[in-house]
Amino acid sequence: MRERTLIIAEAGVNHNGSLELAKKLVDTAKECGADVVKFQTAKLSSLVSKSAPMAEYQKNNTGKEESQKDMLSKLLLPFEDFIELAEYCRAVGIKFLSTPFDIESIRFLDPLLDIWKIPSGEITNYPYLVEIAKTGKDIILSTGMCTIDEVESAVKLLHDHDSGKITILHCTTNYPTPMEDVNLKAMLTLRDRFGCEVGYSDHTRGIEVPIAAVALGATVIEKHFTLDRNMEGPDHKASLEPDELADMVLAIRNIELAMGTGEKIPTEAELKNRLVARKSIVASKDIKKGEIFTIDNLTTKRPGSGISPMRWNEVLGQKAKRDFAEDELIEI
The missing domain is CATH 3.20.20.70 (Aldolase class I)
Incomplete structure (x- = not known):
């Protein structure tokens, strides 16, 4: 300060x-x-x-x-x-x-x-x-x-x-x-x-x-x-x-x-808010176990508590390890 x-x-x-x-x-x-x-x-x-x-x-x-x-x-x-x-x-x-x-x-x-x-x-x-x-x-x-x-x-x-x-x-x-x-x-x-x-x-x-x-x-x-x-x-x-x-x-x-200090870092309040404001990779439709993740069955939505959309290309092409319902956070 x-x-x-x-x-x-x-x-x-x-x-x-x-x-x-x-x-x-x-x-x-x-x-x-x-x-x-x-x-x-x-x-x-x-x-x-x-x-x-x-x-x-x-x-x-x-x-x-x-x-x-x-x-x-x-x-x-x-x-x-x-x-x-x-x-x-x-x-x-x-x-x-x-x-x-x-x-x-x-x-x-x-x-x-x-x-x-x-x-x-x-x-x-x-x-x-x-x-x-x-x-x-x-x-x-x-x-x-x-x-x-x-x-x-x-x-x-x-x-x-x-x-x-x-x-x-x-x-x-x-x-x-x-x-x-x-x-x-x-x-x-x-x-x-x-x-x-x-x-x-x-x-x-x-x-x-x-x-x-x-x-x-x-x-x-x-x-x-x-x-x-x-x-x-x-x-x-x-x-x-x-x-x-x-x-x-x-x-x-x-x-x-x-x-402030000039250092670009999130505040404590922002750390809480970004879980709400940011998005995660979610199922855009029901996905069965073993099905391949594609741009047709994935999308990005809030909250930000799941996999970051910045890992989009990492997730595409992987097999679903279990069933996922529409809007459910994806896991790999």
């Missing part, structure tokens, strides 16, 4: 700047069966310049057009809230994770985390990557917007600065991502190119694609979720609601069970 998929419920900034809502998201992630609940940590002054525009998806999802700085100023939690959130996660019994977006946030989160999640937007940020790598902790690396060469440069830089194990997530940075832009086979390309574990960070609507990713070998799944998709904010519309998150987790766990 394959190892358990790490399911990250991405709360991100769907708390809308409220610690109370953030805790409700923690509760929801736990109730839905996720392994990890993830937030986003940043110092606004280090994250965006005053003139940085909103992304198109942010404009579309919020119905507003303002600077990124103005938008994020309403969404980010202060550092001290993450200390409380980490403690709350421990109490609830779910793993706490938060993505840092600047070096100050990396240094703040370091004591709170045992693994890093690097977002797609930071994969070309040299000083950021070095700061994370030198902690020596394992890394989950998202690769949205990347060429394969950019992924290779980031992975090499992390390894050169003594990072821990790297798991690479295929990702399409668009919220929501149209199905035709998913390119899920790229996850396999990343696995083959870098010889590491891979996963998928999903921004599509629905739960089909992350389930398919698990069937293809993803060891990590990350998916945005929200308490209510109609809430105000840039990421809610591309997020799962609680019942959908629970359905995704259950489906992934079922896929893990269904993947």
Whole structure:
């Protein structure tokens, strides 16, 4: 049986700047069966310049057009809230994770985390990557917007600065991502190119694609979720609601069970069923002792507890050792 998929419920900034809502998201992630609940940590002054525009998806999802700085100023939690959130996660019994977006946030989160999640937007940020790598902790690396060469440069830089194990997530940075832009086979390309574990960070609507990713070998799944998709904010519309998150987790766990060992052997239930479902060689009419078995007096019918039809040519031409009634299993 394959190892358990790490399911990250991405709360991100769907708390809308409220610690109370953030805790409700923690509760929801736990109730839905996720392994990890993830937030986003940043110092606004280090994250965006005053003139940085909103992304198109942010404009579309919020119905507003303002600077990124103005938008994020309403969404980010202060550092001290993450200390409380980490403690709350421990109490609830779910793993706490938060993505840092600047070096100050990396240094703040370091004591709170045992693994890093690097977002797609930071994969070309040299000083950021070095700061994370030198902690020596394992890394989950998202690769949205990347060429394969950019992924290779980031992975090499992390390894050169003594990072821990790297798991690479295929990702399409668009919220929501149209199905035709998913390119899920790229996850396999990343696995083959870098010889590491891979996963998928999903921004599509629905739960089909992350389930398919698990069937293809993803060891990590990350998916945005929200308490209510109609809430105000840039990421809610591309997020799962609680019942959908629970359905995704259950489906992934079922896929893990269904993947099996890869060995083609009948199950215990099948061994019982094949006696009923398979056929044996039987008399197609009454046969007298000494009569020759031919295609005219033999046929194949259920059950499968007699001579296998695969021995058909072996039986043909032999003499009946006793009388056989129509439909009786043949013996030789």
